[in-house]
Amino acid sequence: MDPASITQASATLNGKLRELPRAQSECTIYRVHRHLRNVNPKAYEPEVIAIGPYHHGSNNNEHLKMMEGHKLRYLQQLLAAKDPPDDVGRYVAALGGVEAEARRCYADLPETLTRAEFIQMLVLDGCFIVQLVRKFDRVGLRERNDPIFQMNWMINSLQRDLMLFENQLPFFVLCELYDLIEVPGQHSRFWYLLFNFFTSLYPGEGNTQKPIEVPRQVKHLLDFIHRSWLPPPQGSGGSSEVTIPSERLRFISSATRLKEAKVMFENRSKGKTLFDVRFEKGVMIMAPLTVEDRTESFLRNLIAYEQYFEHNQNNFVTDYVKFLDCIIDSSTDVAILSRQGIIDNWLGDEHKVAEMVNRLGDSVAGPGRSFVYAKMFEDVHKHCRKRRNRWMANLRRNHFNSPWAVISVLVGLVLLLLTATQTLFTILQVV
Incomplete structure:
Protein backbone atom coordinates (compact mmCIF):
# COMPACT_ATOMS: atom_id res chain seq x y z
CA MET A 1 0.00 0.00 0.00
CA ASP A 2 1.37 3.45 -0.92
CA PRO A 3 2.05 5.99 1.88
CA ALA A 4 -0.72 8.34 0.74
CA SER A 5 -3.36 5.59 1.04
CA ILE A 6 -2.05 4.65 4.48
CA THR A 7 -2.25 8.28 5.62
CA GLN A 8 -5.77 8.69 4.21
CA ALA A 9 -7.05 5.46 5.77
CA SER A 10 -5.51 6.34 9.15
CA ALA A 11 -7.02 9.83 9.08
CA THR A 12 -10.47 8.46 8.21
CA LEU A 13 -10.37 5.87 10.99
CA ASN A 14 -9.12 8.41 13.56
CA GLY A 15 -11.96 10.73 12.57
CA LYS A 16 -14.52 7.97 13.04
CA LEU A 17 -13.01 7.05 16.41
CA ARG A 18 -13.32 10.66 17.58
CA GLU A 19 -16.98 10.75 16.48
CA LEU A 20 -17.76 7.42 18.12
CA PRO A 21 -20.70 7.80 20.54
CA ARG A 22 -20.07 7.29 24.21
CA ALA A 23 -20.30 3.79 25.66
CA GLN A 24 -23.84 2.81 26.62
CA SER A 25 -22.96 1.69 30.13
CA GLU A 26 -24.99 4.60 31.56
CA CYS A 27 -28.03 3.82 29.41
CA THR A 28 -31.04 2.37 31.19
CA ILE A 29 -33.85 3.05 28.69
CA TYR A 30 -33.68 1.32 25.31
CA ARG A 31 -35.84 0.51 22.34
CA VAL A 32 -36.91 -3.14 22.10
CA HIS A 33 -34.74 -4.86 19.50
CA ARG A 34 -36.35 -5.97 16.23
CA HIS A 35 -36.33 -9.76 16.75
CA LEU A 36 -38.15 -9.47 20.08
CA ARG A 37 -40.58 -6.78 18.86
CA ASN A 38 -41.59 -8.70 15.74
CA VAL A 39 -43.08 -11.57 17.77
CA ASN A 40 -45.83 -9.24 19.06
CA PRO A 41 -45.25 -5.51 18.32
CA LYS A 42 -48.40 -4.33 20.11
CA ALA A 43 -47.17 -5.73 23.43
CA TYR A 44 -44.50 -2.98 23.57
CA GLU A 45 -46.57 -0.05 22.24
CA PRO A 46 -48.59 2.35 24.43
CA GLU A 47 -52.36 2.36 24.08
CA VAL A 48 -53.24 5.76 25.57
CA ILE A 49 -50.14 7.68 26.76
CA ALA A 50 -46.59 8.37 25.56
CA ILE A 51 -43.96 8.80 28.28
CA GLY A 52 -40.42 9.78 27.38
CA PRO A 53 -39.07 10.51 23.89
CA TYR A 54 -39.53 7.23 22.02
CA HIS A 55 -43.26 7.54 21.30
CA HIS A 56 -43.63 11.33 21.34
CA GLY A 57 -44.53 13.29 18.23
CA SER A 58 -44.85 10.39 15.77
CA ASN A 59 -47.51 10.66 13.07
CA ASN A 60 -48.38 7.04 13.81
CA ASN A 61 -49.39 7.92 17.37
CA GLU A 62 -52.50 10.02 16.85
CA HIS A 63 -54.31 7.95 19.49
CA LEU A 64 -51.82 9.16 22.13
CA LYS A 65 -52.38 12.88 21.59
CA MET A 66 -55.54 13.03 23.72
CA MET A 67 -53.46 12.48 26.87
CA GLU A 68 -51.22 15.49 26.11
CA GLY A 69 -54.10 17.75 27.17
CA HIS A 70 -54.55 15.76 30.38
CA LYS A 71 -50.83 16.19 31.17
CA LEU A 72 -51.18 19.98 30.92
CA ARG A 73 -54.33 19.94 33.03
CA TYR A 74 -52.66 17.86 35.76
CA LEU A 75 -49.68 20.25 35.79
CA GLN A 76 -52.03 23.22 36.07
CA GLN A 77 -53.83 21.58 39.01
CA LEU A 78 -50.53 20.92 40.77
CA LEU A 79 -49.44 24.53 40.44
CA ALA A 80 -52.83 25.93 41.49
CA ALA A 81 -53.06 23.67 44.55
CA LYS A 82 -50.16 25.45 46.28
CA ASP A 83 -50.74 28.58 48.38
CA PRO A 84 -49.61 30.84 46.83
CA PRO A 85 -49.84 29.15 43.39
CA ASP A 86 -46.57 27.55 42.38
CA ASP A 87 -44.40 28.66 39.47
CA VAL A 88 -43.67 26.12 36.75
CA GLY A 89 -40.20 27.66 36.50
CA ARG A 90 -39.29 25.92 39.77
CA TYR A 91 -39.95 22.51 38.18
CA VAL A 92 -38.13 23.44 34.98
CA ALA A 93 -35.09 24.65 36.95
CA ALA A 94 -34.97 21.50 39.08
CA LEU A 95 -35.02 19.19 36.05
CA GLY A 96 -32.68 21.46 34.13
CA GLY A 97 -30.10 20.58 36.76
CA VAL A 98 -30.37 16.85 35.97
CA GLU A 99 -31.11 17.17 32.24
CA ALA A 100 -27.67 15.95 31.13
CA GLU A 101 -27.85 12.94 33.44
CA ALA A 102 -31.36 12.13 32.22
CA ARG A 103 -30.27 12.33 28.57
CA ARG A 104 -27.53 9.79 29.21
CA CYS A 105 -30.17 7.28 30.32
CA TYR A 106 -31.57 6.99 26.78
CA ALA A 107 -29.78 4.83 24.25
CA ASP A 108 -31.55 6.29 21.21
CA LEU A 109 -32.62 9.91 21.70
CA PRO A 110 -34.01 11.67 18.58
CA GLU A 111 -31.34 14.07 17.26
CA THR A 112 -33.95 16.78 16.69
CA LEU A 113 -34.97 16.92 20.37
CA THR A 114 -33.65 20.19 21.79
CA ARG A 115 -32.65 20.73 25.41
CA ALA A 116 -35.73 22.90 26.05
CA GLU A 117 -38.05 20.32 24.48
CA PHE A 118 -36.45 17.53 26.48
CA ILE A 119 -36.88 19.37 29.81
CA GLN A 120 -40.47 20.30 28.92
CA MET A 121 -41.20 16.63 28.23
CA LEU A 122 -39.65 15.57 31.56
CA VAL A 123 -41.75 18.12 33.48
CA LEU A 124 -45.06 17.29 31.78
CA ASP A 125 -44.64 13.50 31.80
CA GLY A 126 -43.13 13.34 35.28
CA CYS A 127 -45.69 15.62 36.93
CA PHE A 128 -48.50 13.65 35.32
CA ILE A 129 -47.20 10.36 36.78
CA VAL A 130 -46.69 11.79 40.27
CA GLN A 131 -50.10 13.47 40.30
CA LEU A 132 -51.80 10.35 38.89
CA VAL A 133 -50.54 8.05 41.66
CA ARG A 134 -51.39 10.68 44.32
CA LYS A 135 -54.95 10.96 42.99
CA PHE A 136 -55.26 7.19 42.78
CA ASP A 137 -54.48 6.98 46.49
CA ARG A 138 -56.37 10.05 47.70
CA VAL A 139 -59.89 10.56 46.35
CA GLY A 140 -59.96 14.09 47.75
CA LEU A 141 -57.36 15.22 45.17
CA ARG A 142 -59.54 14.24 42.22
CA GLU A 143 -61.55 16.83 40.33
CA ARG A 144 -65.23 16.16 40.08
CA ASN A 145 -65.19 15.57 36.32
CA ASP A 146 -61.75 14.01 35.91
CA PRO A 147 -62.31 11.65 32.93
CA ILE A 148 -59.34 9.47 33.88
CA PHE A 149 -61.11 8.37 37.07
CA GLN A 150 -64.58 8.28 35.53
CA MET A 151 -63.67 5.52 33.06
CA ASN A 152 -62.46 2.22 34.53
CA TRP A 153 -60.72 1.17 31.32
CA MET A 154 -58.54 4.29 31.41
CA ILE A 155 -56.79 3.34 34.66
CA ASN A 156 -56.24 -0.20 33.36
CA SER A 157 -54.62 1.16 30.19
CA LEU A 158 -52.49 3.66 32.10
CA GLN A 159 -51.23 0.93 34.44
CA ARG A 160 -50.19 -1.09 31.40
CA ASP A 161 -48.63 1.81 29.47
CA LEU A 162 -46.61 3.23 32.35
CA MET A 163 -44.65 -0.01 32.80
CA LEU A 164 -43.72 -0.49 29.11
CA PHE A 165 -40.02 -0.98 28.37
CA GLU A 166 -39.77 1.97 25.96
CA ASN A 167 -42.23 4.25 27.77
CA GLN A 168 -40.04 5.37 30.67
CA LEU A 169 -38.52 8.34 32.49
CA PRO A 170 -35.46 7.97 34.72
CA PHE A 171 -36.66 7.20 38.24
CA PHE A 172 -34.59 9.98 39.79
CA VAL A 173 -36.56 12.48 37.65
CA LEU A 174 -39.79 11.29 39.27
CA CYS A 175 -38.19 11.56 42.71
CA GLU A 176 -37.01 15.13 42.00
CA LEU A 177 -40.57 16.12 41.08
CA TYR A 178 -42.07 14.26 44.03
CA ASP A 179 -39.76 16.24 46.34
CA LEU A 180 -41.14 19.49 44.88
CA ILE A 181 -44.77 18.38 45.10
CA GLU A 182 -44.73 16.59 48.45
CA VAL A 183 -42.31 16.63 51.41
CA PRO A 184 -38.67 16.25 50.20
CA GLY A 185 -36.92 12.98 50.97
CA GLN A 186 -40.07 10.93 51.66
CA HIS A 187 -39.32 8.38 48.96
CA SER A 188 -40.74 5.49 50.98
CA ARG A 189 -44.12 7.21 50.67
CA PHE A 190 -43.61 7.57 46.90
CA TRP A 191 -42.70 3.87 46.72
CA TYR A 192 -45.98 3.03 48.47
CA LEU A 193 -48.02 5.23 46.09
CA LEU A 194 -46.47 3.54 43.04
CA PHE A 195 -46.95 0.03 44.39
CA ASN A 196 -50.56 0.85 45.30
CA PHE A 197 -51.18 2.10 41.76
CA PHE A 198 -49.66 -0.92 39.99
CA THR A 199 -50.77 -3.69 42.37
CA SER A 200 -53.78 -4.84 40.29
CA LEU A 201 -51.50 -5.23 37.25
CA TYR A 202 -49.41 -7.99 38.85
CA PRO A 203 -50.71 -11.42 37.67
CA GLY A 204 -49.62 -13.12 40.89
CA GLU A 205 -48.16 -12.59 44.34
CA GLY A 206 -44.61 -11.30 44.73
CA ASN A 207 -42.17 -10.88 47.58
CA THR A 208 -42.38 -7.10 47.95
CA GLN A 209 -39.07 -5.39 48.61
CA LYS A 210 -38.72 -2.50 51.05
CA PRO A 211 -38.13 0.98 49.55
CA ILE A 212 -34.60 1.63 48.34
CA GLU A 213 -33.00 4.57 50.11
CA VAL A 214 -31.01 5.81 47.09
CA PRO A 215 -33.44 6.66 44.23
CA ARG A 216 -30.71 6.42 41.59
CA GLN A 217 -30.42 2.70 42.27
CA VAL A 218 -33.85 2.33 40.61
CA LYS A 219 -33.68 2.82 36.84
CA HIS A 220 -37.32 3.57 35.99
CA LEU A 221 -40.88 2.37 36.69
CA LEU A 222 -40.38 -0.97 34.94
CA ASP A 223 -37.32 -1.57 37.11
CA PHE A 224 -39.42 -0.54 40.13
CA ILE A 225 -42.04 -3.16 39.20
CA HIS A 226 -39.33 -5.79 38.72
CA ARG A 227 -37.85 -4.98 42.13
CA SER A 228 -41.31 -5.04 43.74
CA TRP A 229 -42.19 -8.51 42.44
CA LEU A 230 -39.33 -10.63 43.68
CA PRO A 231 -39.06 -14.43 44.02
CA PRO A 232 -38.52 -16.00 47.47
CA PRO A 233 -35.20 -15.04 49.10
CA GLN A 234 -32.30 -17.44 48.71
CA GLY A 235 -32.39 -20.10 51.40
CA SER A 236 -36.11 -19.81 52.09
CA GLY A 237 -36.81 -23.33 50.89
CA GLY A 238 -38.10 -22.26 47.48
CA SER A 239 -37.06 -23.34 44.03
CA SER A 240 -34.24 -20.79 43.88
CA GLU A 241 -32.23 -22.50 46.61
CA VAL A 242 -30.21 -24.75 44.29
CA THR A 243 -29.28 -24.10 40.68
CA ILE A 244 -27.80 -26.31 37.98
CA PRO A 245 -25.78 -25.01 34.97
CA PRO A 288 -52.23 -18.91 41.22
CA LEU A 289 -51.48 -17.04 37.97
CA THR A 290 -54.12 -14.62 36.64
CA VAL A 291 -54.22 -14.38 32.85
CA GLU A 292 -56.05 -11.34 31.47
CA ASP A 293 -55.75 -8.95 28.51
CA ARG A 294 -52.69 -7.14 29.95
CA THR A 295 -50.78 -10.20 31.14
CA GLU A 296 -48.90 -10.89 27.91
CA SER A 297 -47.69 -7.29 27.60
CA PHE A 298 -46.74 -7.23 31.30
CA LEU A 299 -44.64 -10.40 31.06
CA ARG A 300 -43.10 -9.51 27.69
CA ASN A 301 -41.85 -6.14 28.90
CA LEU A 302 -40.36 -7.64 32.05
CA ILE A 303 -38.66 -10.31 29.93
CA ALA A 304 -37.31 -7.58 27.63
CA ASN A 389 -44.78 -44.19 37.30
CA ARG A 390 -43.21 -44.85 33.89
CA TRP A 391 -45.41 -47.94 33.44
CA MET A 392 -48.54 -46.00 34.39
CA ALA A 393 -47.65 -43.17 32.00
CA ASN A 394 -47.17 -45.61 29.10
CA LEU A 395 -50.39 -47.40 29.96
CA ARG A 396 -52.43 -44.21 30.01
CA ARG A 397 -50.81 -42.84 26.85
CA ASN A 398 -51.16 -46.02 24.82
CA HIS A 399 -54.38 -47.52 26.14
CA PHE A 400 -56.36 -44.82 27.94
CA ASN A 401 -55.75 -41.81 25.70
CA SER A 402 -59.41 -41.51 24.59
CA PRO A 403 -62.87 -42.65 25.76
CA TRP A 404 -63.00 -45.21 22.94
CA ALA A 405 -59.65 -46.64 23.97
CA VAL A 406 -60.89 -47.02 27.54
CA ILE A 407 -64.07 -48.73 26.30
CA SER A 408 -62.09 -51.10 24.08
CA VAL A 409 -59.80 -52.05 26.98
CA LEU A 410 -62.82 -52.65 29.24
CA VAL A 411 -64.52 -54.74 26.55
CA GLY A 412 -61.32 -56.74 26.15
CA LEU A 413 -61.14 -57.34 29.91
CA VAL A 414 -64.80 -58.44 29.99
CA LEU A 415 -64.24 -60.84 27.10
CA LEU A 416 -61.12 -62.20 28.79
CA LEU A 417 -63.07 -62.68 32.03
CA LEU A 418 -65.93 -64.44 30.20
CA THR A 419 -63.49 -66.72 28.36
CA ALA A 420 -61.76 -67.61 31.61
CA THR A 421 -65.12 -68.30 33.27
CA GLN A 422 -66.26 -70.52 30.38
CA THR A 423 -62.99 -72.44 30.49
CA LEU A 424 -63.34 -72.93 34.23
CA PHE A 425 -66.91 -74.29 33.86
CA THR A 426 -65.79 -76.64 31.09
CA ILE A 427 -63.01 -78.01 33.32
CA LEU A 428 -65.42 -78.47 36.23
CA GLN A 429 -67.89 -80.36 34.01
CA VAL A 430 -65.20 -82.73 32.82
CA VAL A 431 -64.04 -83.35 36.38
Missing part, protein backbone atom coordinates in the same frame (compact mmCIF):
# COMPACT_ATOMS: atom_id res chain seq x y z
CA SER A 246 -27.94 -24.70 31.84
CA GLU A 247 -25.78 -27.17 29.86
CA ARG A 248 -26.97 -29.94 32.22
CA LEU A 249 -30.58 -28.76 32.20
CA ARG A 250 -33.34 -31.10 30.97
CA PHE A 251 -36.77 -29.57 30.55
CA ILE A 252 -39.87 -31.28 31.94
CA SER A 253 -42.95 -32.44 30.05
CA SER A 254 -46.41 -30.90 29.79
CA ALA A 255 -48.98 -31.05 32.58
CA THR A 256 -50.83 -33.76 30.64
CA ARG A 257 -47.75 -35.99 30.42
CA LEU A 258 -46.79 -35.29 34.03
CA LYS A 259 -50.28 -36.22 35.17
CA GLU A 260 -49.92 -39.53 33.32
CA ALA A 261 -46.75 -40.14 35.34
CA LYS A 262 -48.68 -39.68 38.60
CA VAL A 263 -47.63 -36.04 39.16
CA MET A 264 -50.32 -34.12 41.02
CA PHE A 265 -50.86 -30.35 40.87
CA GLU A 266 -51.77 -28.33 43.94
CA ASN A 267 -52.70 -24.68 44.37
CA ARG A 268 -50.94 -22.91 47.22
CA SER A 269 -52.71 -19.56 47.22
CA LYS A 270 -51.58 -17.89 50.45
CA GLY A 271 -48.24 -16.72 51.73
CA LYS A 272 -46.14 -17.75 48.71
CA THR A 273 -44.96 -15.83 45.66
CA LEU A 274 -45.86 -16.73 42.10
CA PHE A 275 -42.27 -17.86 41.50
CA ASP A 276 -42.09 -20.26 44.45
CA VAL A 277 -42.80 -23.51 42.56
CA ARG A 278 -42.09 -26.66 44.55
CA PHE A 279 -42.13 -30.39 43.86
CA GLU A 280 -42.75 -32.48 46.98
CA LYS A 281 -43.54 -36.22 47.04
CA GLY A 282 -45.00 -36.28 43.53
CA VAL A 283 -46.95 -33.03 43.96
CA MET A 284 -46.13 -29.84 42.05
CA ILE A 285 -47.18 -26.93 44.24
CA MET A 286 -47.83 -23.61 42.51
CA ALA A 287 -49.33 -20.23 43.36
CA TYR A 305 -35.95 -5.76 30.70
CA GLU A 306 -34.20 -8.93 31.88
CA GLN A 307 -32.75 -9.50 28.40
CA TYR A 308 -31.10 -6.07 28.48
CA PHE A 309 -29.87 -6.32 32.06
CA GLU A 310 -29.04 -10.02 32.17
CA HIS A 311 -25.77 -9.31 34.00
CA ASN A 312 -27.92 -8.78 37.10
CA GLN A 313 -28.43 -12.58 37.24
CA ASN A 314 -31.97 -11.96 38.43
CA ASN A 315 -33.98 -13.29 35.50
CA PHE A 316 -36.76 -14.81 37.55
CA VAL A 317 -39.56 -13.72 35.17
CA THR A 318 -37.84 -15.24 32.12
CA ASP A 319 -37.19 -18.45 34.05
CA TYR A 320 -40.80 -18.64 35.28
CA VAL A 321 -42.13 -18.15 31.75
CA LYS A 322 -39.82 -20.93 30.51
CA PHE A 323 -41.20 -23.19 33.23
CA LEU A 324 -44.77 -22.34 32.13
CA ASP A 325 -43.85 -23.07 28.52
CA CYS A 326 -42.69 -26.54 29.60
CA ILE A 327 -45.87 -27.55 31.41
CA ILE A 328 -48.30 -25.86 28.96
CA ASP A 329 -48.36 -27.23 25.42
CA SER A 330 -52.07 -27.19 24.68
CA SER A 331 -55.51 -26.19 25.93
CA THR A 332 -55.66 -29.54 27.75
CA ASP A 333 -52.75 -28.50 29.95
CA VAL A 334 -54.42 -25.15 30.66
CA ALA A 335 -57.62 -27.01 31.63
CA ILE A 336 -55.71 -29.24 34.07
CA LEU A 337 -54.13 -26.23 35.80
CA SER A 338 -57.38 -24.23 35.74
CA ARG A 339 -59.29 -27.04 37.46
CA GLN A 340 -56.75 -26.89 40.29
CA GLY A 341 -57.11 -23.10 40.61
CA ILE A 342 -53.52 -22.56 39.44
CA ILE A 343 -54.51 -20.59 36.33
CA ASP A 344 -57.24 -17.99 36.74
CA ASN A 345 -58.28 -17.62 33.10
CA TRP A 346 -59.94 -14.26 32.44
CA LEU A 347 -59.51 -14.72 28.67
CA GLY A 348 -62.05 -17.54 28.74
CA ASP A 349 -60.48 -19.42 25.83
CA GLU A 350 -58.00 -22.06 27.05
CA HIS A 351 -56.42 -22.28 23.60
CA LYS A 352 -55.58 -18.53 23.73
CA VAL A 353 -53.80 -18.99 27.05
CA ALA A 354 -51.75 -21.92 25.68
CA GLU A 355 -50.88 -19.96 22.54
CA MET A 356 -49.83 -16.92 24.58
CA VAL A 357 -47.55 -18.97 26.86
CA ASN A 358 -45.98 -20.86 23.93
CA ARG A 359 -45.05 -17.60 22.16
CA LEU A 360 -43.69 -15.74 25.19
CA GLY A 361 -40.30 -17.37 24.84
CA ASP A 362 -39.88 -16.69 21.09
CA SER A 363 -36.69 -14.74 20.27
CA VAL A 364 -35.74 -14.75 23.97
CA ALA A 365 -32.30 -15.96 25.01
CA GLY A 366 -32.50 -19.32 26.79
CA PRO A 367 -31.85 -19.91 30.48
CA GLY A 368 -28.58 -18.41 31.66
CA ARG A 369 -25.84 -20.11 33.61
CA SER A 370 -28.25 -20.72 36.48
CA PHE A 371 -31.90 -21.61 35.94
CA VAL A 372 -33.82 -21.28 39.19
CA TYR A 373 -36.09 -24.27 38.53
CA ALA A 374 -33.31 -26.65 37.50
CA LYS A 375 -33.23 -28.59 40.78
CA MET A 376 -37.02 -28.92 40.74
CA PHE A 377 -36.82 -30.21 37.14
CA GLU A 378 -34.31 -32.86 38.22
CA ASP A 379 -36.65 -33.98 41.02
CA VAL A 380 -39.52 -34.28 38.54
CA HIS A 381 -37.38 -36.40 36.20
CA LYS A 382 -36.40 -38.72 39.08
CA HIS A 383 -40.07 -39.16 39.96
CA CYS A 384 -41.04 -39.91 36.34
CA ARG A 385 -38.17 -42.42 35.97
CA LYS A 386 -39.55 -44.65 38.71
CA ARG A 387 -40.65 -47.92 37.11
CA ARG A 388 -44.23 -47.80 38.41
